[in-house]
Amino acid sequence: MSDTATQTFVIVGAGQAGAETALELRKLGFAGRVVLVGEEPHPPYKRPPLSKGFLAGSVTQEQLYVQPLAGLEKQNIEFRANARVTRIDRAAKTLHFADGGTLAYDKLALTTGGRPRLLSMANADQPNVFPVRTINDIVAMRAHSVAGKHAVIIGGGFIGLEAAAVAVKLGLKVTILEGLPRVLARVTSPEVSAFFERIHREAGVDVRTGVQIAALEGDGAVTHVTLGDGSRIDADFVVAGIGLVPNTELAQAAGLDVDNGIIVDECARTSDPDIFAAGDCTNHPSEFLGRRVRLESVQNAMEQGRNAARNMLGKNEPYHMVPWFWSDQYDCKLQMVGISTGYEQVVLRGDPTTQRSFAAFYLKDGKIIAADAVSKPQEFLFAKKLVAMRAAVDPARLADEAVAMKDLVPAG
Ligand SMILES: Cc1cc2nc3c(=O)[nH]c(=O)nc-3n(C[C@H](O)[C@H](O)[C@H](O)COP(=O)(O)OP(=O)(O)OC[C@H]3O[C@@H](n4cnc5c(N)ncnc54)[C@H](O)[C@@H]3O)c2cc1C
Structure with missing residues (x-):
């Protein structure tokens, strides 16, 4: 790591992906300078509670923070709030800020997320x-x-x-x-x-x-x-609440490839080998889906952020993840795994017309490609395995709540 000790790694966008990238760099022992830049006035925070506990008043602002400021300082992460990057000069490897300032980088991560439509x-x-x-x-x-x-x-x-x-x-x-x-x-x-x-x-x-x-x-x-x-x-x-527009303008103006997100490879690298990207703003190849995808999910922001950090340090590790997501409404916790688009058959376990907990499994070519579980943690646990395996399961047994989920997972 000694050759990187004098380097400056800058992360633009202090959301969940940006915070994870910065923290992972330190966890991996990167000894150089880490600068985390965000245009918002707050330290990096978790957005999921915004429309849940924070709106309800049961979660405080401090509880949203991924790390309090003191935590970032302790990790020697230079956090700059209220700092908007307006231009990337790739030739000079320098960022330009709205207030006229500049900052040179050796490696850069773009974690600019999105803005509401x-x-x-x-x-x-x-x-x-x-x-x-x-x-x-x-x-x-x-x-x-x-x-x-x-x-x-x-x-x-x-x-x-x-x-x-x-x-x-x-x-x-x-x-x-x-x-x-x-x-x-x-x-x-x-x-x-x-x-x-x-x-x-x-x-x-x-x-x-x-x-x-x-x-x-x-x-x-x-x-x-x-x-x-x-x-x-x-x-x-x-x-x-009508959707998200990925923040790709900075990347696009710098001449990076952009198409419904900043185009990255399986190692979170953009079309510039010194610039990486992670989170809601990226369009990445998904081995699981067999196509490119832009996800709007915390799990993706965190895991791809960590992956970007590893690859900024030259580890060359591909990012593989089965997408998953959750939503809380009233007493119901919805957990989703996989992407159900294009399914041919839905198999219900439990009755969604009368109950408040059930699971829906989506099959294509006889294999499970996705599942939604409402207040069914056991079903979700096993659904993650079944979806990752693209398991072929007898629909009648899948629908039968008397058959234990663990007995539906194919051996091997
Ligand atoms: C209300 C709400 C509820 C959600 N609930 C869930 C949920 O239940 N489960 C789930 O999985 N996901 C949920 N999500 C989605 C999840 O929060 C996002 O996928 C995640 O926050 C993405 O993180 P990110 O770091 O990629 O982007 P962001 O969180 O958008 O962070 C990007 C940051 O970069 C900053 N930025 C952009 N451009 C610049 C620039 N030029 N200079 C400086 N800073 C810049 C932005 O201001 C922003 O602060 C929810 C989102 C919202 C809004």
């Missing part, structure tokens, strides 16, 4: 329309989250549904507006979507699918949301 209509910039990505977004939203107020949530994806579950528990009146025919349509099956629509409706949420947002009305603040069919919904505030 914004509603493209008049009044989307009113002060009571909130995206859900940062601590600041949630702090602003919480000031409006008062019992009796009406929250209109645009987008029936994970973030919208999680925010709805918290808001209704806080005593707000909640309406979810989803343009597609069902919630979670892009990520799961109709059976699982129907389950989530049911539990939200049972909790008192007005779930409307297949709707078109015609206008956000109001002067100085949105007061009504008008739909394509002419109906008008009262709104004290609006939450926009």
Whole structure:
């Protein structure tokens, strides 16, 4: 490691991937300078609790931090907050900052994540329309989250549904507006979507699918949301959970390959051998899926961040991971493994129309390619194995709750 002791490794983007990259460099004994640069005012923090415990008020801001500032200092990680990188000069191996400063690097990691997709209509910039990505977004939203107020949530994806579950528990009146025919349509099956629509409706949420947002009305603040069919919904505030745009502009302007994310190889290397990238901003080859993929998941951000650190140190280790994800809504914990897109058969274990715990397994060519488990930790544990193996399992036995999950895992 002595040859790297005088080097400077810079990480741009102080989110979960950036923090993991920096921490892993130190864990591996890198003795040079590690600089972690972030445009937000906060130390690196975990985003999943933002739409769960932090919005509910049960998780404090400090509890979100991946490491408190003192922890980063102890590891000799130079953390720069409120520092936006505006340009990478690859020839001079120098970063340029919004405040005019510069910083030279020997190796660079881009962990710039993504930003919320914004509603493209008049009044989307009113002060009571909130995206859900940062601590600041949630702090602003919480000031409006008062019992009796009406929250209109645009987008029936994970973030919208999680925010709805918290808001209704806080005593707000909640309406979810989803343009597609069902919630979670892009990520799961109709059976699982129907389950989530049911539990939200049972909790008192007005779930409307297949709707078109015609206008956000109001002067100085949105007061009504008008739909394509002419109906008008009262709104004290609006939450926009309509997806993520990867932050790739910096990489693109520097001439790195970008296509729905910064293109990296299996070692998290970009098209410049001295620049690596990890997390939500990357498009990486997945051996498991047999294609490239851009994931928006904490597990990927953390593991790919660690992998980038190893490869910045020249280890040449490929990154292999079976994607997995979770979501908490009410008393239900959804855990997903694999990607179900293109499945031919769904096998249910338990009844999602009447129960609050069940599992759905997705089969293609007779093999399990993905699974969703709701409050079924045992099923999820074994589902991870079955999906990783792409196991061929008899659907009737898979559906039969009397057959233990462990007995479904093929030998060897
Ligand atoms: C509300 C919410 C709930 C979630 N829930 C879950 C969940 O339950 N399970 C799950 O697996 N995942 C969940 N996710 C997704 C997960 O949080 C992300 O996948 C993860 O945070 C990605 O980490 P990242 O470091 O790649 O990117 P980010 O967390 O986006 O971090 C990137 C950082 O880089 C900064 N940056 C960008 N450009 C620059 C620049 N030019 N200069 C300086 N800084 C820059 C950004 O401001 C940001 O702070 C959730 C996300 C949100 C928003």
